[in-house]
Amino acid sequence: xxxxxxxxxxxxxxxxxxxxxxxxxxxxxxxxxxxxxxxxxxxxxxxxxxxxxxxxxxxxxxxxxxxxxxxxxxxxxxxxxxxxxxxxxxxxxxxxxxxxxxxxxxxxxxx
Amino acid sequence: xxxxxxxxxxxxxxxxxxxxxxxxxxxxxxxxxxxxxxxxxxxxxxxxxxxxxxxxxxxxxxxxxxxxxxxxxxxxxxxxxxxxxxxxxxxxxxxxxxxxxxxxxxxxxxxxx
Numbered sequence: 001x002x003x004x005x006x007x008x009x010x011x012x013x014x015x016x017x018x019x020x021x022x023x024x025x026x027x028x029x030x031x032x033x034x035x036x037x038x039x040x041x042x043x044x045x046x047x048x049x050x051x052x053x054x055x056x057x058x059x060x061x062x063x064x065x066x067x068x069x070x071x072x073x074x075x076x077x078x079x080x081x082x083x084x085x086x087x088x089x090x091x092x093x094x095x096x097x098x099x100x101x102x103x104x105x106x107x108x109x110x111x
Numbered sequence: 112x113x114x115x116x117x118x119x120x121x122x123x124x125x126x127x128x129x130x131x132x133x134x135x136x137x138x139x140x141x142x143x144x145x146x147x148x149x150x151x152x153x154x155x156x157x158x159x160x161x162x163x164x165x166x167x168x169x170x171x172x173x174x175x176x177x178x179x180x181x182x183x184x185x186x187x188x189x190x191x192x193x194x195x196x197x198x199x200x201x202x203x204x205x206x207x208x209x210x211x212x213x214x215x216x217x218x219x220x221x222x223x224x
Contacts, residue, residue: 031211033212035215040217041217041218042115042201042215042216042217042218043154043201043203043213043215044215045212045213045214045215048212088154098156098159098167099144099156099213101153101154101156102153103153103154104153104154
């Protein structure tokens, strides 16, 4: 079945770039999303990319999509302590258009 | 524009009881999806409602049910609560059916003792 995998933890220093990776199995995905969840809060849509795109940039965020390898990444430039959160990758899986979610990557930003 | 609201924010129940959670989507959004989030299992899809009809369903037992009203507001119900039902229940709304951009509420933290 459809599956989305992410590494569980990432630790970076403030000011460095963070790269969060995600792999998925469904080749029919149309949209791929990145969501952010801060402690005690719901999920916030950060950005998304359509499957026919390779890259999307939005201020400090860069999304790269390698459709051949089914690999998605989120790069956060100049990472700040406020970026500490859990980041979820999701893709529209299958004919029923249900979102398939990764388990989330916990990003820790150290001063 | 107001965001997705969920009530109550926190709930404590005992095993065997039932619970009803409420979600009000963003104005103009017709789809509401429900998720269960636990530390070990991540985000698990429960079901999606669109135009008052359940359109998608996850792999949860029949104790979990939901409905959607004509104003797109949705409720989910869990009957015969078990300890393992303790979780954060998240509601998300989208303009059209699931798979589109989803906007999440803050969640309802349910604790079953």
